Amino acid sequence: MELIARYVHAVISKLPAEQREEIEKELHGLIEDMLEERTGHDSGSADTAVIEAVLLELGPPSELAAKYSGRRRYLIGPELFDSYVRVLKIVGMAIILAMSVVLIIDMLQPGSNPATAFNGIVGRWIGTIIEAVVQGFVWVTIIFAVLEYKGVKDAAALASGKKGNWQPSDLPPIPNSELQIKRSDPIVSIILTVLFSAILISSPEWIAVHISHSDKYFNVPLFNVEILKAYAPLIWGSAALIILKEILRLVTGKWSKGLLVFNIVISVLVFIAALVIFADGTVLNGQFGLQIQEIARELADGKDFGFILSIWNLVSGNIIYFIAVFFIFDLAWLLYRGYKLRRYL
Amino acid sequence: MGEVEEVLSGQLQELRRGTLIISVLSQLSEPQYGYSLVAMLESKGITIDPGTLYPLLRRLEKQGLLKSEWDTQETRPRKYYLLSPMGIEVYDQLCKEWRTMVASMEQLIGTD
Structure with missing residues (x-):
């Protein structure tokens, strides 16, 4: 009898609270009926073997509960699965490609013996690549599982902000239509974003002016590495937003009003992140000018690197304006897109 | 199990699934409780396991095709199901x- 109670409990514990009481009663009744049929008399005297046979016939409690709830038990269902696999492949390739580029740059660092560097680096980077791929896998899976849970039937509906029935106007455009987003665009963008953020976070010292002169090698980093490291979460966050945007562009393959608005929102957010990072200028290498001048003194061949210095001063002094101009161009391009496609959207 | 049998049993399951609802509705012009319905269908050559039938009955009730009533007079309480007016129409x-x-099927597969 205890087995029956455990079985019924296992089933109803997986069901919505308001249905439990009735299904519990119903299941007890059913099991007793089944026992009675088998033993030919009162179910109370049934032995364990008969009870087990009845429960086996009813099947695993989780399956019975699933039949009762009628809910689909998918993490990612058939409607989203194709998109999921496609995005997974692209993100995986982007991560492997970006990490491999980082690996190669690391090996080519002057002053390191390529052979020994190769040995040490290969081990380290295989680990890093596996870790990065697993991260990518986890995040893509989480995003798609949430979409599934929220009942987003396909990513196109999500991006266009439309829910409900499929419409002929939802059809993807034929190639070379103005509405089409070439698949290569978002893929290249995802790869570059992963690559750039990986370098910016793991090896910002490579982003530097490299000076190689008569067997001597100098590099002067553009960033204040310590301060840049503190902004890592912000950089990852921006990269994630950009990748999310590119995934939507990739999956929908077509411009829509929702997608344009979403693009603009993400551009604004990334712009704000850039402003936060560059606002007080401390993220740039404050000693850049001094370090360059020191190298010029050490080389003592008349070079004063005046050109590099004037570019540096121009850029570092006005970095906020450069970022603003870049943002305005981006925004203008998106608005122009919207204007050009206004008869479709 | 050979490959043919395996595929065939899957196809047969699909084929039977479509007939379950009409089978169940056909027996409910008189009130029945779940297990009596299993026995009734069994005696007429339709096998349905209770783990499928009980959830199905609840679903049909939710759709408004069946109405139900608990009978507490007997030795143990049982839920009796009966076609609703809408269920009669749909049936x-x-x-x-x-x-x-x-x-149509006769025309397709013919009787030699």
């Missing part, structure tokens, strides 16, 4: 469709 329509389908 009639399904029967019509079924007959048309049988006629």
Whole structure:
């Protein structure tokens, strides 16, 4: 009898609270009926073997509960699965490609013996690549599982902000239509974003002016590495937003009003992140000018690197304006897109 | 199990699944509780396991095709199901469709 109670409990514990009481009663009744049929008399005297046979016939409690709830038990269902696999492949390739580029740059660092560097680096980077791929896998899976849970039937509906029935106007455009987003665009963008953020976070010292002169090698980093490291979460966050945007562009393959608005929102957010990072200028290498001048003194061949210095001063002094101009161009391009496609959207 | 049997049993399951609802509705012009319905269908050659039938009955009730009542007079409480007016209408329509389908199928697969 205890087995029956455990079985019924296992089933109803997986069901919505308001249905439990009735299904519990119903299941007890059913099991007793089944026992009675088998033993030919009162179910109370049934032995364990008969009870087990009845429960086996009813099947695993989780399956019975699933039949009762009628809910689909998918993490990612058939409607989203194709998109999921496609995005997974692209993100995986982007991560492997970006990490491999980082690996190669690391090996080519002057002053390191390529052979020994190769040995040490290969081990380290295989680990890093596996870790990065697993991260990518986890995040893509989480995003798609949430979409599934929220009942987003396909990513196109999500991006266009439309829910409900499929419409002929939802059809993807034929190639070379103005509405089409070439698949290569978002893929290249995802790869570059992963690559750039990986370098910016793991090896910002490579982003530097490299000076190689008569067997001597100098590099002067553009960033204040310590301060840049503190902004890592912000950089990852921006990269994630950009990748999310590119995934939507990739999956929908077509411009829509929702997608344009979403693009603009993400551009604004990334712009704000850039402003936060560059606002007080401390993220740039404050000693850049001094370090360059020191190298010029050490080389003592008349070079004063005046050109590099004037570019540096121009850029570092006005970095906020450069970022603003870049943002305005981006925004203008998106608005122009919207204007050009206004008869479709 | 050979490959043919395996595929065949999957196809048969699909084929039977479509007939379950009409089978169940056909027996509910008189009130029945779940297990009596299993026995009743069994005696007429339709096998349905209770783990499928009980959830199905609840679903049909939720759709408004069946109405139910607990009978607490007997030794143990049982939930009796009966066709609702809407269920009667839907069942009639399904029967019509079924007959048309049988006629069409006859034309397709023929009787030599």
